[in-house]
Amino acid sequence: MAILKPFRGLRPVAELAQQVVSPPYDVLDSEEARQLTAKNRYSFLRVTKAEVDLPSDIDVHSPQVYRQARQTLQQLMRDGILLQDEQPCFYIYKQQMGDHCQVGLVAAASVAEYQQNIIKKHELTRPDKEQDRVDHITATEAQTGAVFLTYHADRRINRLIADGMKAEPVYDFTTEDGIGHTLYVVSDPAKIQAIEEAFAQINFLYIADGHHRSAAAGRVADACKGNNPNHTGQEEYNTFLTVVFPHDMMYIMDYNRVVTDLNGLSPAEFLERAAEKFTLVPSCGGAVKPGKPHAFGLYLNHGWYELAAKPGTFAADHPVECLDVSILQNNLLHPVLGIEDPRTDQRIHFVGGIRGMAELERLVDSGKYALAFALYPTSIEQLMAIADAGQIMPPKSTWFEPKLRDAMVVHLTPLAEYLHRNKE
Template identity: 50%
Template sequence: MSLIRPFAGLRPAANFADAVVAPPYDVLSSSEARQQAAGKPWSFLHVSKAEIDLPESTDPFDDSVYAKSKENFGRMLAEGVLVQDDSPLYYVYRLQMGEHVQTGIAAAASVDAYDADRIKKHEFTRPAKEDDRVRQIEALSAQTGPVFLVYRANAVVDGILADVARHAPDMDVRADSGVQHTLWVVRDQKQINTITAVFDEMDALYVADGHHRSAAASRVAAARKAKNPGHNGEEAYNYFLSVIFPHDQMYILDYNRVVTDLNGLDVNALLARVAESFDVEIADDPVHPERAGSFGMYLAGSWYALAIHDELIPQHDPVARLDVSLLADHLIEPLLGISDPRRDSRIDFVGGIRGLSELEKRVDSGEMAVAFSMFPTSMDDLMAVADSGNVMPPKSTWFEPKLADGVVSQLLEARASGD
């Protein structure tokens, strides 16, 4: 079974692309999605967050939401808003946010490779979020939210993508966020075969974002295989929708921390305890760390620059040497008493896209007592953790820009005319 393969993508008809393409389902609240989709009947948010078309009191996980999603998806197909390609293809997908550009390939990735850890994970998943994605896939019999994968940059693949992207795009949409989403269809069979063969030679792919979507795809595949006496491995459910980028084009932002209280310490006592493991200097400006092992701390209206003592960094442990681990192991857990950041309500996480002013705002408002700014985790560190078979602490990476929903989807079964 190939690591990836082409698929007959379901895409917006040319005159509907701007109307369809929408932010991914998990970056907007229901109220934000309702507002963004207002007056946009073909926005993919009507599929990915169908609660926006139901009473505001509706639980996003109610059965009616998945039924509405199926109804809206079916209408987009019936009205020709979404059209399926006639043959299995790859798609070059480019994201541009400001000066940053990354170019990858939309493909169907092997569930077997995922189950065998050849497509490597670096995060735990939560059952409730997995269940939600399973129900969404089964309701639509389609995968509409791509998993964001990474491959180690390869000159052959990168060259093909660059060559395809020299031609006029098949879709070019500027999202409300300002991010440009551009798609080219790879129609040349020789290029398609070469891409498949080169990926088959790769040791591994890495999940950057979409752990719940990939885990859900694995569960759907297992369930459908069990129910299919004629299973042969070629069915669409054996693969999941993905967009795969080279590792050297990734843009990872900081993922910062805020904590509600000082665990019974006053400001001076906390500073004294912090100084046992970190060099501490008061800063005149907000601290955006410039290297691994350094942190910013916003406390009682002042910024501090922290640098962990070198001897506390376990260089040969790919998880323990991460900045998120160092801060947790030497400050957040021992001083602030938070041992399980996945479940402790006293800690929250702020994506770097919001800027350091968001940290100041949440502390100055009294909602939080202290904030920490982080140096972004590197792709090399992420891959080292995944290669070691371990997982990263929660909220270790914040990838930008985000993939859009509705650009290209994968149907899991053929649809009869009029469905």
């Protein structure tokens, strides 16, 4: 069963919501965040990237940054910019990006179910990024960024969510990137119970994005449990902030690659090596955006090529090896370009599909990169199949859009008494 609970959300006052909500902490660097907060003092980036209010040369993982995040969050609450709902609620979060609409439930998910793999994973986490989220949660006593979950779409849940959207939204605005954000509050006890019972019939949830946030919540919960002789399992630290979407609303874009050099090969030699595992045809019509699985676009020397993986060059029945990111890595990036581990190799970089094909051309034409690869998007069904098989996806396999905005709803998790530290 999938345990989702209502909680007393901390939210911006309606008249400032559009100014407060911010892009996720991990899609901006510090300088970009400084530029945004310089123009908007209410931006929640001052909590999620608190270094913006400290000297520019500060280590972003220093204790001072996390203390600053705590102080800013508390100031926003004292000033009445963020207010906590009086009773536990569910929240319905609708996003509109062009013709694409997705509607998810904002809820508190179970740490225990995450640890028991009822909430399934498909990525490895990096210790440094995981520790960053642990430090941020413990300093702020809040979960400020939601974990993006999905589940096999269910008609009963669809009806309940649609019913919740009959109410007047508390927020309805469009951010500077053209994406619409609408939030509804579900406070009626009968409706809350119906939603809980409907999700209890869902066998598994799947992490789409947010492996570090969920892993960090689990570590914090374990620490609190170990220090709480009266642990009941009902404490707020036993849950983590999530937005849960049905799988048929998920939109995954291509996640493309650029490489700095040809590993000592000339362009002609590289194309000859690539042709061993791929059919290769020069494009006469400009940029090559793949229209089907196992097809790729290659940009090299101001020209595009169409690539297609030859039959027999990959394991078509293996959930990971049949991914286009695996085919490219195993048949070209590693054996030809010498990129053994794309997680750590500094010669390869990744470009979200939201930036378009022109960005790939720009990066290569700048001289900073030698070539670019355009990929067909991984499907949500592939992601779920890999999680079901207990496998791990290659790095940078999925780029979800639209991104969830931080501070639409924040989950407060009182921790000080369990972690044996004094509030500041």
